[in-house]
Amino acid sequence: xxxxxxxxxxxxxxxxxxxxxxxxxxxxxxxxxxxxxxxxxxxxxxxxxxxxxxxxxxxxxxxxxxxxxxxxxxxxxxxxxxxxxxxxxxxxxxxxxxxxxxxxxxxxxxxxxxxxxxxxxxxxxxxxxxxxxxxxxxxxxxxxxxxxxxxxxxxxxxxxxxxxxxxxxxxxxxxxxxxxxxxxxxxxxxxxxxxxxxxxxxxxxxxxxxxxxxxxxxxxxxxxxxxxxxxxxxxxxxxxxxxxxxxxxxxxxxxxxxxxxxxxxxxxxxxxxxxxxxxxxxxxxxxxxxxxxxxxxxxxxxxxxxxxxxxxxxxxxxxxxxxxxxxxxxxxxxxxxxxxxxxxxxxxxxxxxxxxxxxxxxxxxxxxxxxxxxxxxxxxxxxxxxxxxxxxxxxxxxxxxxxxxxxxxxxxxxxxxxxxxxxxxxxxxxxxxxxxxxxxxxxxxxxxxxxxxxxxxxxxxxxxxxxxxxxxxxxxxxxxxxxxxxxxxxxxxxxxxxxxxxxxxxxxxxxxxxxxxxxxxxxxxxxxxxxxxxxxxxxxxxxxxxxxxxxxxxxxxxxxxxxxxxxxxxxxxxxxxxxxxxxxxxxxxxxxxxxxxxxxxxxxxxxxxxxxxxxxxxxxxxxxxxxxxxxxxxxxxxxxxxxxxxxxxxxxxxxxxxxxxxxxxxxxxxxxxxxxxxxxxxxxxxxxxxxxxxxxxxxxxxxxxxxxxxxxxxxxxxxxxxxxxxxxxxxxxxxxxxxxxxxxxxxxxxxxxxxxxxxxxxxxxxxxxxxxxxxxxxxxxxxxxxxxxxxxxxxxxxxxxxxxxxxxxxxxxxxxxxxxxxxxxxxxxxxxxxxxxxxxx
Numbered sequence: 001x002x003x004x005x006x007x008x009x010x011x012x013x014x015x016x017x018x019x020x021x022x023x024x025x026x027x028x029x030x031x032x033x034x035x036x037x038x039x040x041x042x043x044x045x046x047x048x049x050x051x052x053x054x055x056x057x058x059x060x061x062x063x064x065x066x067x068x069x070x071x072x073x074x075x076x077x078x079x080x081x082x083x084x085x086x087x088x089x090x091x092x093x094x095x096x097x098x099x100x101x102x103x104x105x106x107x108x109x110x111x112x113x114x115x116x117x118x119x120x121x122x123x124x125x126x127x128x129x130x131x132x133x134x135x136x137x138x139x140x141x142x143x144x145x146x147x148x149x150x151x152x153x154x155x156x157x158x159x160x161x162x163x164x165x166x167x168x169x170x171x172x173x174x175x176x177x178x179x180x181x182x183x184x185x186x187x188x189x190x191x192x193x194x195x196x197x198x199x200x201x202x203x204x205x206x207x208x209x210x211x212x213x214x215x216x217x218x219x220x221x222x223x224x225x226x227x228x229x230x231x232x233x234x235x236x237x238x239x240x241x242x243x244x245x246x247x248x249x250x251x252x253x254x255x256x257x258x259x260x261x262x263x264x265x266x267x268x269x270x271x272x273x274x275x276x277x278x279x280x281x282x283x284x285x286x287x288x289x290x291x292x293x294x295x296x297x298x299x300x301x302x303x304x305x306x307x308x309x310x311x312x313x314x315x316x317x318x319x320x321x322x323x324x325x326x327x328x329x330x331x332x333x334x335x336x337x338x339x340x341x342x343x344x345x346x347x348x349x350x351x352x353x354x355x356x357x358x359x360x361x362x363x364x365x366x367x368x369x370x371x372x373x374x375x376x377x378x379x380x381x382x383x384x385x386x387x388x389x390x391x392x393x394x395x396x397x398x399x400x401x402x403x404x405x406x407x408x409x410x411x412x413x414x415x416x417x418x419x420x421x422x423x424x425x426x427x428x429x430x431x432x433x434x435x436x437x438x439x440x441x442x443x444x445x446x447x448x449x450x451x452x453x454x455x456x457x458x459x460x461x462x463x464x465x466x467x468x469x470x471x472x473x474x475x476x477x478x479x480x481x482x483x484x485x486x487x488x489x490x491x492x493x494x495x496x497x498x499x500x501x502x503x504x505x506x507x508x509x510x511x512x513x514x515x516x517x518x519x520x521x522x523x524x525x526x527x528x529x530x531x532x533x534x535x536x537x538x539x540x541x542x543x544x545x546x547x548x549x550x551x552x553x554x555x556x557x558x559x560x561x562x563x564x565x566x567x568x569x570x571x572x573x574x575x576x577x578x579x580x581x582x583x584x585x586x587x588x589x590x591x592x593x594x595x596x597x598x599x600x601x602x603x604x605x606x607x608x609x610x611x612x613x614x615x616x617x618x619x620x621x622x623x624x625x626x627x628x629x630x631x632x633x634x635x636x637x638x639x640x641x642x643x644x645x646x647x648x649x650x651x652x653x654x655x656x657x658x659x660x661x662x663x664x665x666x667x668x669x670x671x672x673x674x675x676x677x678x679x680x681x682x683x684x685x686x687x688x689x690x691x692x693x694x695x696x697x698x699x700x701x702x703x704x705x706x707x708x709x710x711x712x713x714x715x716x717x718x719x720x721x722x723x724x725x726x727x728x729x730x731x732x733x734x735x736x737x738x739x740x741x742x743x744x745x746x747x748x749x750x751x752x753x754x755x756x757x758x759x760x761x762x763x764x765x766x767x768x769x770x771x772x773x774x775x776x777x778x779x780x781x782x783x784x785x786x787x788x789x790x791x792x793x794x795x796x797x798x799x800x801x802x803x804x805x806x807x808x809x810x811x812x813x814x815x816x817x818x819x820x821x822x823x824x825x826x827x828x829x830x831x832x833x834x835x836x837x838x839x840x841x
Contacts, residue, residue: 031118032102033083037091037125042084045074045120048107049081052116056081061111068106068352074120076107091122092159099161106370108353113367115353117400126217128159130166133284136226139193142327143201144236150180151193152318152332154283156213156223163216172210177229179211193227201231235325239265239276241333246319248301248335252309253342256302260292263299263333265321273325281318281332288315292337301335309341310376343381343430348374349438357445360412368394368442369406373426381430389423389437396424406440414444415481448486448540452478454548459534461516464555465524473507476514478536478546486540489514494535494547503532507552516550524556525597560597562605568592577627585631589618592625 033046049056054064060078065071075086095101102121109116132154139151158166169191171179177193191211199207207229214222241263248261267274278299282289291305292315301317315337322330354369375382386396386404393410406422420442427435454476461474480487490511493503508517514534530552537545568575568590577590596603606622619630 031116032121033118034121034123035085035089036123037089038127039085039089041086041088045083045085047081048076048083048118051118052107054081054109059109063108063110065108066105067108068104070103070105070120073103074105089122091124092128094122095161097161101161106352113353113355115367115370115399115405117403124160124162124164126160126164126215126221128164129221130156130158130213130215130223132156132211132213132223132225134225136228137283138228138230140230140232140328141195141199142232142235142329143199144234145195145199145329147195147198149195149238151177151195152281153191153193153211153227154225155190156225157284158213158215160215160217165215166213167216167220168214170212170214171227172212174207174209176207177209199231201233205231207231232327235269235273235323235327235329237267237269237273237323238329239267239321239323239331241265241319241321241331244333246333246335247338249338249340250303250307251340251342252307253344254303254307256304258303260301260303260337261335262301263294263319263321263335265299265331265333267321267323267329269323269325273323273329275324276321277324279320279322281320288312289317291315292317294319307339309339309378310345312339313341313378314338341378341381343377343428343432343434345376345381346434346436347384347426347428349424349426349436350374351438351440354440355442357443358408358412359447360414360444361447361449362408362412364408364410366408367405368408369440371396371404371406371424371438373402373404375426375428377428377430381428383429384426385429386424386426389425390421392420392422394420394422394442406442412444414446414483415450417444419443446483446486448482448538448542448544450481450486451544451546452480452489452536452538453546454478454536457548459548459550461550461552462555463518463522463552465522465557466559467518467521469518469521471518472515473518473552474516474550476509476516476534476536476548476550478514478548480536480538482538482540486538488539489536490539492535492537494533506530507532509534522554524554524599525560527554529553556599556602558598558602560602562594562596565593565595579629579633581633583629583633585629587629589627589629592620592627594625 031046031048031051035043035045049059049064056079059076059081064076064078064081066074066076066083073085073087073089074083076083091101094103100121101124102119105118105120107116107118108114134154137154141149141151153169156166156169158164166189169179169181169189171177171191171193176195176197176199178196180192180194182190182192193209209227209229211225211227212222213224214220242265246261246263250258250260254260263278265276265278267276277296278294279296280289280292280294291303291307292301293304294301299319299321301319317335317337318332319335320330320332322328350372352370352372355367358366358368371386373384373386375384384402386398388394388396393408393412394406395409397405397407399405406424422440422442423437424440425435425437427433455478459474459476463473467473476491478489478491480489491509491514492511493507493509504519506519508519509515510517514536532550532552533547534550535545535547537543563569575590579587579589592607594605594607596605607620607625608622609618609620609627616630617633618627620627
């Protein structure tokens with residue numbers, strides 16, 4: 001059978017193992033494939049898409065690919081879904097001496113993101129022959145050695161495992177030595193030469209042998225070692241160990257110099273032949289043996305290097321005890337040192353796959369990333385617990401062995417957090433436990449889930465009438481917490497009817513800035529207010545919007561002149577009224593009525609006569625519009641006399657010529673008598689009344705003035721003012737027809753008793769004036785455009801005062817008259833009535 005036939009038989013056997021393993025993997029719900037090591041690239045491993053239940057037509061569009069640390073060895077054909085060998089697979093490089101060798105392979109598919117894991121077992125091939133680390137060995141054997149004495153030989157090394165590892169040794173044919181092979185376990189096999197026949201140095205001083213190591217391949221492969229036996233003379237006692245096998249346990253973190261175990265051997269010879277020297281037998285120059293040291297005198301074995309349980313959990317050491325004889329003799333023993341694990345490796349966290357951006361509306365259990373956690377320690381020191389440190393809307397789920405997935409576990413809101421720094425902690429169960437952390441940054445993408453928001457639900461805009469066309473009357477703003485196009489807001493008017501007028505002819509809104517621009521001048525008299533709604537819409541898909549109600553209030557301007565109502569409304573016409581010749585002062589002549597289209601203060605009217613100054617026949621009420629006479633209409637009576645003046649040269653020539661004027665004799669008639677009696681009676685009654693009133697006034701004020709104290713002015717909700725000094729109080733109110741009113745009171749003693757009304761000026765009022773001393777303090781009451789200065793106990797003619805104040809009463813619209821006071825606009829605690837033009841007394 002030639003080489004090609006044997007290779008075909010082997011490949012058929014491999015494929016049979018593959019199919020059996022594949023069927024077993026399907027039944028255990030874990031996809032498992034098998035492939036022979038050293039398979040050429042392109043070798044079919046299995047139909048991965050079919051076994052993972054994926055649609056072959058969608059593999060390419062979904063980006064189906066192999067990932068993970070073992071992705072270099074395999075690839076998938078996205079058109080057929082078949083798993084292929086990509087690179088050279090060396091089982092010995094991947095799994096070293098482990099009997100079982102398999103690779104965990106990951107496959108990722110997108111849209112949606114999913115991860116599949118499957119296992120590929122690497123089938124060993126007999127591609128390595130046994131070999132010895134040294135080409136030959138020399139043994140010094142005394143000729144006095146007894147039959148049965150044993151001599152250790154180096155072990156052969158075969159990179160293959162299982163049936164292809166070293167299965168036996170053969171020693172070349174000779175008459176003195178035989179080969180004894182000892183099986184120490186599944187992989188361990190030691191070979192020793194046993195002396196069968198005594199040596200005779202004189203016959204043969206050097207014996208050359210060949211040791212052959214054979215593996216279990218078909219055909220088997222082998223390696224050889226040259227053994228040279230030098231026959232030496234005498235020294236007939238061999239050192240003997242207390243036991244042939246020593247066992248010791250040491251922790252991997254044991255420091256250098258720490259004692260591990262001590263060996264002891266005895267030699268029955270004396271002198272140098274009985275002195276023993278201990279040493280390691282390390283033909284293979286094994287690094288693990290070099291991590292220990294032995295005291296050649298005491299046999300104490302100590303730590304000489306760094307121990308690592310993860311690299312080697314046990315070390316087999318061979319110790320030789322040799323005497324110091326001229327021809328030294330030696331024996332050996334075996335020491336098995338177990339290296340126990342210490343929790344000296346923290347978990348390692350690696351992110352194998354991560355989604356760059358997660359939508360803020362991602363559903364729970366949406367996969368964000370794939371995480372692998374490894375701990376090189378063993379037993380409970382290698383058991384790892386994985387958790388998320390911070391409170392974030394994500395969680396960790398275990399998917400397979402030490403593989404985890406990071407998934408969404410709550411609602412995401414980009415407006416509250418645009419990214420999350422997820423801290424993942426892995427802690428083992430060692431004592432004390434070790435842990436490590438890894439921070440994964442997850443970015444949250446925006447979704448249009450927020451409508452634009454106005455700062456207030458209703459917007460009130462105040463615009464003056466006759467404002468310029470095209471001016472910005474208000475700028476509307478709206479906030480959208482989203483970003484980019486989702487936060488780009490445009491404005492529009494959503495209702496277009498305002499009292500049967502199109503809104504587009506009244507105002508316009510800039511869709512980008514929100515500026516509301518007037519398209520026409522507003523007229524308060526035609527349109528006082530109107531309402532419309534503005535909609536703010538973002539640019540998201542689908543767009544979101546919100547509305548706000550806008551109220552526009554037109555503010556009145558004084559742009560309309562008063563109009564006189566009928567019957568005097570015709571402009572430029574002259575109207576006539578008839579009054580009797582005997583009309584007294586205050587006689588009602590006519591009433592003028594006028595209206596103003598404006599409102600508020602702009603429509604508050606006052607009436608004035610435009611007659612020349614000095615014409616004192618008529619007056620008009622500023623608030624009522626009533627025209628009345630100011631004095632009687634009868635003209636003044638007069639008498640005339642003629643005088644002749646003569647100029648003379650001297651006074652002596654002066655002669656007065658008297659002209660005798662005829663004297664008309666009149667008799668006192670009865671009618672004149674009655675008239676005289678009536679006048680005297682009325683005068684007496686008037687004087688008595690006046691004297692009584694003055695007496696009452698003086699009696700009321702004498703006590704209060706003597707006790708006059710600091711003044712106090714108090715305002716009331718109805719618009720009136722209270723003025724008080726000690727027990728005396730003045731209440732002041734103002735009529736609605738006065739455009740401006742103020743009261744100023746200067747505290748201090750009243751003027752002297754002989755002071756009188758000094759001046760009442762303003763418009764048509766009387767102008768009698770008397771100057772008071774500058775040292776005297778008085779008070780001024782200013783009302784509208786008229787100023788009245790007043791003192792105490794006026795000595796003016798009562799009739800003149802009443803007449804003048806009565807005239808002012810008509811101007812200011814007062815209703816009744818009292819002595820030296822005219823209307824109910826100001827009222828004192830003494831029950832005196834004071835009009836807009838009045839004075840204290």
